[in-house]
Amino acid sequence: MITRQDPMYQVVTDHPQLLPLFPRFNLKLGFGEKRVEEVCEHHHVNTDFFLEIANAYLDDLYIPGEGLSLFSLTTVVNYITSTHNYYTEFALPGVEEKIHTLLDHSSLSENEIALVRGFFNDYKKDFLAHISQEEQDILPYILELERQSALERPEPEFIQKLKSYSIREFEKEHERLETSLKYLSALIIKYLPPFENLQLCYLVLNDLAALVKDLVDHADMEDKVLVPRVADLEEKLLNTSFPA
């Protein structure tokens, strides 16, 4: 368990798996002797929020809930957006490049190569569509909801919209992005002829496993923290606008 008093360098040394989180908070290395809370303050990051996310990331049994409800929806939405950026600009292109290199130098048949490439390309398309739908529709809606509920008199147009839409609809349609990546790993481990470049293959499998874990945590946070809180707020807003 990481605390605000821990030296940041110690945190990273003990838990290098936390590194993918750092760009999301815009935290740069070169910590010196600074403690977690000093590093966060220096980079204008909410320390409690960082700790909550980092500890959740380390604990497989962690179910997000109480801890994260202390933060504004804006904080949570910003974190989700920067996690999306991490996926689209770093994680996904990273593994994609490795997969292509692996295939380029493999002795797989043309059809086998086409199978993997086709699979990854389709996956990437679905992935990007999923994320852009969230960023264009869902996240702006949540921010607007938070803004409206802070107003003394929420705008009637927004209340009207609320009557016909709820975040629960989004939850129903919310697809799990990690499943296909597990299939891809299984395909490589079990079914394709072995790759000669075991080292690179190992990196690909490692990347896939890390991304799967990250996506599971991310979806859990959206479904278990974000959606219930947004649903609460929707209800509250509807009730105060139409007192029974």
Add this chain to the structure above:
Amino acid sequence: MKKAGFILVIDSYLVRKGLVSILNRIPGIAVLQEFHNSESLASYLLKHSVDFIIISQSLFEASADLFIRDPALLEKTVLLKDGRPGGKKRGDSGSQAHSSIHMSEEKEKIEGKIQELLNLGGLKNGGLDSVELSPRETTIVRLVSMGLTNRQIADNLFLSAHTVMTHRKNISSKLGIKSVSGLTVYAIVNNIITIEEVTSLPA
């Protein structure tokens, strides 16, 4: 064969570690997680699939609600009792559990009981996922993986194109996979089709 996944919910560190060391020597077993109390048990079970739970008497009693709510869980539960076998006491709670181990029992006896559990369990040698497709849906996934169009599938199975479309929609929403390439890899990984069948098709 798929390993049987065990979790241990035992308050005593020494007892827990002792049991882990016994379990780790039996082939076909994976100890997935150890708990020293039952606090995060419910949330763990929501997220992970488990074949057997070995739980100490006191923690079983402390989390009785969980087991009452889910009878399927009881089926998987092995109770770790403090006393000697046979000695009934304290209202014999948890007698509904699948089986039990007694703290005083010898290693061989415990191993025997675990082995019995594995044999009875008859764990299915399933694919990667627990989502169940119907036999008809499985056939359709297979045909899609072989590169057939919806029209061709309809002709093949004497169905209307509309029915095939409905099946395809249901498959996609069950699996969360829409693309043909996605379904193909799903089919390979779940042993619905072999990779040779897929890759030997003309491109």
